[in-house]
Amino acid sequence: MAAASISVFPVFVSFLFVVSSLSPVMSISIPIVSDSGHRTPANQTFRPSKHMQKLKSVNAYLKKINKPAVKTIQSPDGDVIDCVLSHLQPAFDHPELRGQKPLDPPARPKGDEREETATESLQLWTDSGESCPEGTVPIRRTTEKDILRASSIKRFGRKLRRHVRRDSTGGGHEHAVVFVNGEQYYGAKASLNVWTPRVSPELYGDNYPRFFTYWTTDAYQATGCYNLLCSGFVQTNNKIAIGAAISPRSSYNGRQFDIGLMIWKDPKHGHWWLQFGSRLLVGYWPAFLFSHLRSHASMVQFGGEIVNSRSSGFHTSTQMGSGHFAGEGFRRAAYFRNLQVVDWDNNLLPLTNLHLLADHSNCYDIRQGRNNVWGTYFYYGGPGRNNRCP
Numbered sequence: 001m002a003a004a005s006i007s008v009f010p011v012f013v014s015f016l017f018v019v020s021s022l023s024p025v026m027s028i029s030i031p032i033v034s035d036s037g038h039r040t041p042a043n044q045t046f047r048p049s050k051h052m053q054k055l056k057s058v059n060a061y062l063k064k065i066n067k068p069a070v071k072t073i074q075s076p077d078g079d080v081i082d083c084v085l086s087h088l089q090p091a092f093d094h095p096e097l098r099g100q101k102p103l104d105p106p107a108r109p110k111g112d113e114r115e116e117t118a119t120e121s122l123q124l125w126t127d128s129g130e131s132c133p134e135g136t137v138p139i140r141r142t143t144e145k146d147i148l149r150a151s152s153i154k155r156f157g158r159k160l161r162r163h164v165r166r167d168s169t170g171g172g173h174e175h176a177v178v179f180v181n182g183e184q185y186y187g188a189k190a191s192l193n194v195w196t197p198r199v200s201p202e203l204y205g206d207n208y209p210r211f212f213t214y215w216t217t218d219a220y221q222a223t224g225c226y227n228l229l230c231s232g233f234v235q236t237n238n239k240i241a242i243g244a245a246i247s248p249r250s251s252y253n254g255r256q257f258d259i260g261l262m263i264w265k266d267p268k269h270g271h272w273w274l275q276f277g278s279r280l281l282v283g284y285w286p287a288f289l290f291s292h293l294r295s296h297a298s299m300v301q302f303g304g305e306i307v308n309s310r311s312s313g314f315h316t317s318t319q320m321g322s323g324h325f326a327g328e329g330f331r332r333a334a335y336f337r338n339l340q341v342v343d344w345d346n347n348l349l350p351l352t353n354l355h356l357l358a359d360h361s362n363c364y365d366i367r368q369g370r371n372n373v374w375g376t377y378f379y380y381g382g383p384g385r386n387n388r389c390p
Contacts, residue, residue, distance in 0.1 A: 013044040025042035034322075052322065057153055058148065067089060069083055070133065071133060073132070075244065076124055078206075081138045081140060081241050081244065083137070087104050089228060089235055090228045090230065091235070098287065102236045103271070106266035107346065108264075112348055122246070123240065123244045124208070126244070127247065132239075133238065137283075140243040140244050149205060157227070159214060172308045172310070173305060174359045175305050176381065178351075178355065179219050179300060180379055181355075185299070185300050185343075186267075186344060187264025188340065189261065189275075190302055193256045197209070197320060198318065199318050207244075209310075211259070212243045213242055213286055217290050228242060236284070237280055237282050240280055240282050250322070250334075253332065254331065256331060260278065264342045267346050270287050272287070300341055302378075304381055320334075321333060321382070323382070326380050335377055335378065356368055360389065364384070365381075365382055
């Protein structure tokens with residue numbers, strides 16, 4: 001969720017799949033032998049005290065962000081999931097939340113019903129059959145390697161500064177999105193199929209598609225973070241780990257796996273709640289975090305986002321969606337379906353006056369449709385760099 005000069009409700013598939021690429025580099029001045037037997041040139045200065053100080057700072061940060069666990073679960077993908085007592089989660093380090101406990105669930109928007117038509121995709125860490133006890137929340141453990149992949153501790157878990165705009169081409173961000181504006185919006189809902197696009201991993205160190213969140217109150221300037229990496233989002237669910245890998249995933253010309261997502265404002269207390277899958281309430285962003293969004297949103301966007309830094313002089317080959325263009329359709333292209341928004345009276349309504357935008361349609365494109373089963377839907381995505389997208 002984000003708030004800038006306008007109140008924007010981004011519901012991007014990028015919140016699942018895309019992270020930008022930065023690699024940590026440690027250089028020393030004495031020759032060493034790599035795993036391949038090649039000697040590394042001695043051309044830089046070895047500063048052990050500086051390196052040790054960095055590791056000391058990293059470990060201090062890990063002690064702060066990783067809360068004591070009553071149970072630990074090893075995920076098949078290598079993640080460690082800690083079951084943390086609800087009132088000890090990072091959110092309650094915030095001065096305005098300290099000493100409190102998670103709120104009870106609010107009234108859901110009218111018209112929010114369980115769907116039976118989709119094959120649902122959940123999370124890889126639950127495949128072992130292990131689960132977190134009642135009264136705890138599952139939190140992906142942050143590791144030293146996670147932090148060292150970032151350029152600094154300060155930058156870890158945060159997006160680069162950028163302006164929120166409809167075309168969003170500034171700063172190398174490219175989108176294929178649909179959006180609505182001109183009204184007051186109190187939530188949004190959609191279902192989307194899950195793929196494993198080829199991306200550049202920074203935050204997690206792998207290419208698994210992940211369910212993650214990001215919030216900011218000042219357009220990525222100083223506030224906000226991914227997942228639970230700072231005080232803000234309050235988790236209430238013991239079945240979903242924010243930031244964990246999603247499983248199973250869709251395959252080209254094969255089975256398709258959906259997740260449902262809904263964000264809406266609780267009419268009673270004003271908090272913004274998040275729902276995942278078949279009516280699983282994940283938690284909420286407290287109302288006090290936001291300024292513009294404290295009332296409502298003035299725009300809702302659905303779609304995909306990538307970062308194109310052109311670091312090699314060419315367009316990135318980062319894939320969006322399935323990595324295939326929208327025109328390939330079902331079982332080949334990524335989609336969002338059953339797009340809805342929440343009105344002032346907590347009703348889910350179909351979208352009207354929908355706008356489509358693809359910043360560079362030769363790289364990533366988008367096509368809209370409507371039928372009686374999927375309601376308003378669209379296919380989107382693409383391979384990135386190709387003959388028509390150099």
